[in-house]
Ligand SMILES: Nc1ncnc2c1ncn2[C@@H]1O[C@H](COP(=O)(O)OP(=O)(O)O)[C@@H](O)[C@H]1O
């Protein structure tokens with residue numbers, strides 16, 4: 001069975017149906033990139049995967065566990081499913097070290113003190129920011145903050161990471177450093193589902209490309225194929241509009 | 244002709260000091276009790292039970308839209324009829340606590356609500372429990388947001404303890420009335436009392452600013 | 466001893482006019498002073514800034530009861546004549562209003578100043594024109610909710626005039642309580658009247674604030 005199984009998922013906000021029957025499977029080690037116009041439901045889908053949003057129909061299984069079942073301990077599940085947001089969402093009142101080690105310490109994965117700091121250094125090394133370990137988020141650039149946010153996820157050693165337009169809030173010159181970190185993760189075999197407008201990344205790094213349109217998976221396949229031969233006019237239009 | 248004479252007042256140092264200590268004690272007690280009421284009120288304002296929410300709302304609005312002096316009179320003069328005869332100091336402490344509690348409820352409720360939903364979600368996404376999210380993610384920045392309003396409210400409370408003199412609790416103004424009755428130097432007495440209050444307020448403000456600087460060191464804004 | 470009757474309520478309602486008189490007096494004399502203080506606080510002159518800030522801090526650092534006593538006993542001392550209670554009490558609330566409104570308006574002016582002052586200077590307006598046409602209208606909008614909120618504080622604080630024997634609403638309540646031995650009814654009635662005066666203002670202030678936040 002795939003690591004993530006999304007079956008016929010429906011989701012409405014009040015009257016508006018935002019997800020209208022999504023089916024998607026993500027295997028372990030896959031890099032799935034979701035593209036689509038603003039408002040097509042990409043963020044909502046990611047938020048459903050780690051249970052931030054309730055769903056109105058269908059089911060989502062992560063590592064065989066039904067996310068929206070009453071008996072599922074969402075808190076436990078989230079220890080293994082990292083998510084990185086567009087707006088970083090670092091805790092402004094904690095240093096980088098504390099941001100990173102808060103959850104590992106509170107969930108009992110690592111002891112407070114030296115061990116925790118070592119963990120922080122290790123994941124910061126992965127994003128190339130060891131020297132910022134004692135800085136506050138307010139003292140970092142957007143790109144640095146986003147890399148810390150990624151490191152914060154890594155510290156929980158997740159088996160799945162979700163990225164929601166993590167470069168969209170960055171100044172253009174800072175996008176590269178964040179994409180580089182994500183590429184490294186991809187090469188190390190991390191399973192990733194990411195929403196992005198970086199078409200080069202989607203083309204070169206992703207193992208699967210998903211085009212969402214009007215709350216459905218409109219097309220999916222190998223990135224090279226979809227970019228070269230979009231089957232629908234909607235995808236063709238989308239590709240030419242973001243180029 | 245100006246005929247000011249402060250010399251006679253020196254003999255009454257002890258009266259002023261006693262008054263001042265009760266003023267400070269009332270401020271301390273009403274601050275602590277008021278904060279406790281405020282926390283409970285803020286929690287109740289977010290409760291699932293509509294009746295509880297309505298009760299807190301009414302409490303806050305009634306207290307904030309009527310004079311503290313009248314609240315004090317109600318507690319002091321009315322409770323004896325219900326069989327509860329509170330000594331002046333206790334009545335004043337109770338009235339000031341209830342008064343502070345209403346303002347603190349509003350301030351704390353607003354402070355908690357000011358923490359963006361995205362911060363709470365970030366905490367949840369890391370696998371933290373509800374309590375851990377509250378304790379580590381919501382509380383520290385909320386305290387920082389609350390701090391300026393709460394500390395100004397404490398200063399207003401310090402000034403408000405002067406009302407206790409109206410039910411003969413022996414705080415500063417009550418001491419002043421006593422000294423006045425002995426010396427007939429009304430203006431000088433109240434000028435001294437005002438100066439003492441002003442000094443206390445200044446000291447409070449400085450202390451709060453210092454504590455704030457130490458407690459909230461993280462940079463704000465992005 | 467006599468019972469608490471409708472005539473006691475009517476007496477209280479009549480006393481509201483003296484509460485209102487105090488409020489109107491305080492606003493009529495206090496508001497212009499407040500504007501002056503606010504402008505001094507935000508002006509160029511260092512001396513004026515220091516002086517105005519000092520006055521604001523001083524008045525805000527003293528209990529209203531202290532202000533009342535200061536003027537009640539001080540005016541005869543300094544002026545050498547007895548003045549009616551209305552004058553000394555009115556003076557105390559005037560100063561109170563000047564300081565608290567001054568603080569609110571200073572905040573409003575400063576909020577606009579930083580953002581807009583430079584832009585206006587670039588348009589070649591004089592400093593008075595800038596204040597009159599650019600700063601003041603926006604500052605007024607920003608400060609309006611807090612200004613209305615201050616009215617509530619002012620009304621509530623006029624109850625302290627009762628302490629020096631000035632007969633307004635709170636004092637009328639005390640008199641009724643003493644005459645009827647019915648403190649619960651008397652003070653509840655007084656509280657209800659204050660609430661009826663203040664609560665609509667509070668609601669208004671809140672809706673102004675919501676509108677302001679919505680507009681931003
Ligand atoms: N919490 C919410 N309440 C109501 N509507 C929402 C909410 N979140 C998202 N939406 C709506 O759902 C639709 C899809 O949003 P989203 O998933 O954020 O799209 P995308 O990420 O593809 O831009 C949008 O029309 C948006 O307005």
Ligand SMILES: [Mg+2]
Pocket residue numbers: 042043044164165
């Ligand atoms: Mg989105």
